[in-house]
Amino acid sequence: MSTPARPVSAERRRARPSASWLTAPWRILTPLGRGVVAVGAFAAVLSEWFHWHEFTQLAVLSLGLLLLGLLWQLLPGTPTAEVTLRRHRVVEGSASPSALVDVQAGAAPMLFPKVVVPVGRHRVELRLPFLGPFARHTEEITLPDVPRGVHIVGPVTYEKSDPVGLVARRFRSGQVLELFVSPRVTDLAVFAGGLTNDLEGATSQRPSMSDLAFHALREYVPGDDLRHVHWRSSAKAGELLVRQFHETRRGHVTVLLDATRDSYPRLRDFELAVSVATSIALRAVRDDFDTYLRCGPHFARSRHAAAMTDVACRFVGDAVDSYQAHASAAAETIAGTGLVVQVTGAARDLVQLDAAAQSFGRGADWLVVRADSEHDATMRDSGTLRELSVPDLARLQELLARARR
DSSP states (O other): OOOSOOOOOHHHHSOEESSOTTTOGGGGBOHHHHHHHHHHHHHHHHHHHHOOHHHHHHHHHHHHHHHHHHHHHTSSOOOEEEEEESOSEEETTSSOOEEEEEEEOOSSOBOSOEEEEEETTEEEEEEOOOBOTTOEEEEEEEOOOOOSEEEEEOOEEEEEEOSSSSBEEEEEESOOEEEEEEOOOOOOSOTTTTSOBOSSSBOOSOEESSSSEEEEEEEOOTTOOGGGBOHHHHHHHTSOEEEEEEOOOOOEEEEEEOOBGGGOSSHHHHHHHHHHHHHHHHHHHHTTOEEEEEETTEEEEESOHHHHHHHHTTOOOBSSOOHHHHHHHHHHHSOSOSEEEEEEETTSOHHHHHHHHHTTOTTSEEEEEEEOTTSOOEEEEETTEEEEEESSGGGHHHHHHHHTO
16 A cells, blocks of 8 residues: 655755757757847847947847857755655645745856646646745645545746846756545445444344354244253243344455446546545445455555545556456455445446355345436345445445445
């Protein structure tokens, strides 16, 4: 599992120009610098043709300004910059995260430098005040609102420019950080509601003749253990009655999220499915179940909420349908799971979901939750299967509470 911040090597930490200006000097000329070069060259041509001193002076001035800019880049001392995140984990749609940008100038003054902080596909630009030689400045910035995912923040990019602004070199400095934007979730009721509890948490609803969780009394059948005969109730009923129990099972919950894009008619349905799966996994974790959450190749197995939200940040849709293979891999990893929750879209065939559930054996309870934003909330029972259709995250708590009764 990835850590919130991933430091880079010491070699990458050092400020470095983005291009070699000695081998390609035209790359460090700003638009103004290119314009000055063009004006100087044109003035030199006119001066040669017409022998006008004014054009000669203009050409010399242009050359002098260009040389000043190049010499400015040769001043010793390389500035450095670092970015520090206030929070490494945020929830999608919550308050925008902030970061601190710390810049220290080198031997040359920094004339109102422009600093750029990349945030995933976005970038934050700011103009710093004048910094004298070896001066230091720290400024807080607000990062843009970014969607669910893991977004790379840094390294800091800034320009070293001459006083006129003809020549500028870009430097990158600082470490690369990871910003985790987790999906929206809803707080569900106690996840084991409607299930009999074992020593650790949930049990199955399968009857058993030898266990701890008492379920009911039934008529004696030849072959039943006489130790389970309830003699007092048998005397009242006039026939032998034996105790029947719920089969207890270790508190394992497996949540499988379908990553196949074709399973979701709409892109927003996949994001809804991610929120649904994460909400269920978080409820299972809070109920102290061993929880396994998987979507495609990304999975987490833990009893800690941070592990569930961090892995959910990495969930992405896939054009290749590998759901059955990933379900089989999960079944091989988790032995004796008590509950399998399959979260998918409206287009996934129920036969395929049944085939995936078969990997875990018939002993596990089976629940299917479909993210379908275009239709009303529904709950259907078909044999051992209970299927929910969730149009929005707000309806999940109500439907799941009804399904676990």
